[in-house]
Amino acid sequence: MVRDASPLVFADRDEAGRLLGNEVARRLGHDHSRPLVLALPRGGVPVAVRVAARIGGDLDIVLARKIGAPGRPEFGVGAIAEDGPPVFDEGSLAYLGITADDLADVVNAERSELARRVRRYREGRPAPQVIGRTVILVDDGLATGVTARAALRWLRGQSPRRTVLAAPVCAPQAAQSIAADADTVICLSAPPSFRAVGQWYEDFRQLTDEDVAMAMRGFAHT
Known part of the structure; x- marks a missing residue:
C-alpha cells in the first residue's frame, strides 16, 4: 500500500x-x-x-x-461526491456529539457548490x-x-x-x-x-x- x-x-x-x-x-x-x-x-x-x-x-x-463541522468548517466530518449520498465519519460525529441530520444545511450548501464546480470545470462535458x-x-x-x-x-x-x-x-x-x-x-x-x-x-x-x-x-x- x-x-x-x-x-x-x-x-x-x-x-x-x-x-x-x-x-x-x-x-x-x-x-x-x-x-x-x-x-x-x-x-x-x-x-x-x-x-x-x-x-x-x-x-x-x-x-x-468536504462536509465541515458546525462552526469548524475546516474539520471534515463527511463528504459528498457528484450526485452520490453524503458519507460521514461516524467517529467524528460521535466525538462532536452531532448526527447526520444536524448537518443537513451544510450538505445542501456543499451540493450547491458542487453544482457550480461541475459547470465551471467540465464546461459542458458529461461526467x-x-x-x-x-x-x-x-x-x-x-x-x-x-x-x-x-x-x-x-x-x-x-x-x-x-x-x-x-x-x-x-x-x-x-x-x-x-x-x-x-x-x-x-x-x-x-x-x-x-x-x-x-x-x-x-x-x-x-x-x-x-x-x-x-x-x-x-x-x-x-
Whole structure:
C-alpha cells in the first residue's frame, strides 16, 4: 500500500505528480487497458496531470466536497461526491456529539457548490464514463480520507473494472482506513508525524478555478 513510510517533502504538486506517476506505472504492471485518471479538484489536478501523462491515461475530474463541522468548517466530518449520498465519519460525529441530520444545511450548501464546480470545470462535458475501466483517483494528499472515500464510493456505483487511490502523502490511519474502498491504495509516504497535507510540500499554494481549467485544457492539447 505505502511505498515508503519515511517522510518525503515535495517541491510542489508537479514534482509530487511525477514521482507518483512512476509508482502508479510500476504498480499497474501489465494492465494493458487505457486507464482513466480522475483528479480531485483543486489540489489533485496538477498531480493527476503528471500521473496521466506518465501512464498514458485519459484525464478527467470527479467532484467531491468536504462536509465541515458546525462552526469548524475546516474539520471534515463527511463528504459528498457528484450526485452520490453524503458519507460521514461516524467517529467524528460521535466525538462532536452531532448526527447526520444536524448537518443537513451544510450538505445542501456543499451540493450547491458542487453544482457550480461541475459547470465551471467540465464546461459542458458529461461526467466521465468509468464502466469496465481501470480508474486511478488522484489527490495531492490524504488527511482524514473522507473526501476520497466519498469519491470512491460514487465510483463503485459506476461499475469500474478496478479502482486505485493514489496520493503522494497520506496520514497513516487514513491510508489504512480507506483500503476497504479501493482495490489498491498507493501512497508514496505515510509519515507518523503527519499533521496536514501542506506540511509535506515546499510550495503548497492555494489553487483557483482558473488553475484547474487551464491544467485540464493544457492536458487535452498535449
